[in-house]
Amino acid sequence: MAKRDGTPTDPEPKRTEEPSELLRELVAHLRQNRTQLREEWVVRITETRLLTAMTKEEIFAEATSVYDSYVEALETEAFEALQAYARNLSERIIPRGVETHEVVGIVLLLRDVLARSLFAKYQTDFKKLNRILDAYEPAANRIANTVAVGFVQERERVIRQQQEAIRELSTPVLQVRERLLILPIIGVIDPQRARQLTEQLLRGIRTNRAKVVVIDITGVAAMDVTVANHLVQTVEASRLLGATVIVTGLSPEIAQTLVTIGVDLGKMNTVGDLQGGIEQAERLLGYKVATIAELR
Amino acid sequence: MEVPILKQGAVLIATFQAALSDADLNQLRMGLVQQVVKFRSRAVIVDVTAMDVMDSFASRTLREIALMIRLRGAETVIVGIQPEVAFAMVQLGLTLEGVATALDLEEGLAYLNEEFKTTS
Numbered sequence: 001m002a003k004r005d006g007t008p009t010d011p012e013p014k015r016t017e018e019p020s021e022l023l024r025e026l027v028a029h030l031r032q033n034r035t036q037l038r039e040e041w042v043v044r045i046t047e048t049r050l051l052t053a054m055t056k057e058e059i060f061a062e063a064t065s066v067y068d069s070y071v072e073a074l075e076t077e078a079f080e081a082l083q084a085y086a087r088n089l090s091e092r093i094i095p096r097g098v099e100t101h102e103v104v105g106i107v108l109l110l111r112d113v114l115a116r117s118l119f120a121k122y123q124t125d126f127k128k129l130n131r132i133l134d135a136y137e138p139a140a141n142r143i144a145n146t147v148a149v150g151f152v153q154e155r156e157r158v159i160r161q162q163q164e165a166i167r168e169l170s171t172p173v174l175q176v177r178e179r180l181l182i183l184p185i186i187g188v189i190d191p192q193r194a195r196q197l198t199e200q201l202l203r204g205i206r207t208n209r210a211k212v213v214v215i216d217i218t219g220v221a222a223m224d225v226t227v228a229n230h231l232v233q234t235v236e237a238s239r240l241l242g243a244t245v246i247v248t249g250l251s252p253e254i255a256q257t258l259v260t261i262g263v264d265l266g267k268m269n270t271v272g273d274l275q276g277g278i279e280q281a282e283r284l285l286g287y288k289v290a291t292i293a294e295l296r
Numbered sequence: 297m298e299v300p301i302l303k304q305g306a307v308l309i310a311t312f313q314a315a316l317s318d319a320d321l322n323q324l325r326m327g328l329v330q331q332v333v334k335f336r337s338r339a340v341i342v343d344v345t346a347m348d349v350m351d352s353f354a355s356r357t358l359r360e361i362a363l364m365i366r367l368r369g370a371e372t373v374i375v376g377i378q379p380e381v382a383f384a385m386v387q388l389g390l391t392l393e394g395v396a397t398a399l400d401l402e403e404g405l406a407y408l409n410e411e412f413k414t415t416s
Contacts, residue, residue, distance in 0.1 A: 209403075233383070234383075239391075240391070
């Protein structure tokens with residue numbers, strides 16, 4: 001029944017084993033040749049220059065556990081254990097910079113190594129080989145799928161976590177003098193973050209009764225049309241609350257982008273650096289900073 | 297609901313309530329423009345603290361009030377715009393250009409005092 005070559009008559013009807021039986025035979029074979037096959041696999045991994053971030057010993061140790069989980073998954077057709085292992089493995093290797101293609105690559109390599117060994121074993125009995133492969137291939141593909149999906153999921157989880165961390169850390173509204181706020185922006189601004197920044201700033205203006213706000217964007221590498229327009233809107237909304245906004249630290253690249261895309265910056269009060277911005281803000285608020293000697 | 301207009305020295309103060317119909321707004325506009333000359337006021341403060349929603353008609357009326365008052369020889373300060381309202385207005389393109397704004401009534405009065413000092 002595992003035959004798929006379409007010939008209506010089977011010359012050896014007595015030898016149609018159940019797929020599970022075939023799998024058992026297969027698993028026995030893989031267990032028997034564990035040492036040799038694993039060795040071969042590790043050699044192939046090193047040859048193809050996968051997992052370069054890991055040492056030889058580590059690769060060997062991981063290869064052993066992956067091999068055993070793999071054979072176990074083939075045997076029991078239960079993928080939960082493998083899935084858990086894949087997630088656990090991903091957790092350990094993602095921080096070391098292992099890429100998706102490497103993880104998928106090693107699992108596919110193992111599949112190939114095992115397939116080859118099956119070819120070698122059953123090369124004299126072509127029909128049996130066919131049946132064995134019929135049982136092996138779907139299971140092997142499912143395993144490869146499970147591992148890849150597990151890795152990607154784990155990676156996405158890590159990315160989400162980091163994004164949240166960045167978001168939480170990224171919007172301090174600081175009061176440096178009576179009625180003077182500073183909003184240092186660092187990193188990439190996406191529309192969602194821009195919105196959050198605006199909300200925090202406007203609320204900050206209200207609670208601190210600020211008259212002047214310095215937005216420092218020294219730490220912003222790039223800015224697109226949406227974000228630039230949002231910045232202009234933030235400036236205008238702050239004005240509606242009675243606060244003047246000074247933008248400082250526009251990098252040459254951002255300045256060029258803004259001019260090229262034609263964002264109307266006429267309403268924005270810009271100063272070269274944060275120090276200059278604070279000085280101008282102090283002037284607006286009527287402060288004068290003097291050394292003690294000057295005051296004597 | 298009619299909006300009361302209070303006189304405080306050389307300043308007229310009008311406080312918006314939450315739900316104002318378009319007719320109320322028109323009435324307020326006429327009232328302010330008439331009284332500003334009648335009382336020889338130097339400035340008008342419009343307090344919108346109670347408004348948590350500002351539609352386009354209301355903010356256009358605010359701007360018109362400011363421009364008309366200027367033509368009548370006085371100055372207008374809009375005070376108490378809520379943060380959410382401010383951002384919503386800007387996104388609708390209602391930026392009240394050329395109109396002075398302040399955080400609240402106290403700030404508005406302080407701003408006007410400074411202005412009076414420099415102009416008189």
